[in-house]
Amino acid sequence: EDQVTQSPEALRLQEGESSSLNCSYTVSGLRGLFWYRQDPGKGPEFLFTLYSAGEEKEKERLKATLTKKESFLHITAPKPEDSATYLCAVQARGSTLGRLYFGRGTQLTVWP
């Protein structure tokens, strides 16, 4: 069964303290892996799509990487405004409905 596991569930960082979030996945052929950011009371906001092992994407202080079994979201010198829940999702090859399998997220808090 296709599934996604994110760790840690929660992470507290001091401003400027770099770290990484993990997304492990099991899928019968990966069509794409997606990272989203979700603020309280809001819908998920799309960040990155990764398609194949070795691929990397960057946006400001965020960098997403992909291997055959997991993805990392690296946060460099985070700021308080980076506080949010980060969601990982995968889409399986062969799926005709485009379904995303979501992990439960990592709740990131960055304090000044």
Place this chain on the structure above:
Amino acid sequence: IAGITQAPTSQILAAGRRMTLRCTQDMRHNAMYWYRQDLGLGLRLIHYSNTAGTTGKGEVPDGYSVSRANTDDFPLTLASAVPSQTSVYFCASSDFNLNRGNEQFFGPGTRLTVL
């Protein structure tokens, strides 16, 4: 550009009542989706539509129905609401292509409480 709009923002509903959650997108995406998000369970797919005129069941479809009369609108109906349908509901859309992964874009959500 509005993207995806959902209405209402929130609703308190008596059990047994009928309710329709509205979703409209202006991106001309072919595919649309309804998810529910519950604490500890993450986002789960309720129903989907890959193109106007077609719909399909997701992971948790029981008690819900959808229609897709045109490209832009994808309403979700609860025929007879039950307390277990208390959740936050998100509509999403994507330019779905079978050949590569397609990111989905989400609306702001509807917070529904069934008493």
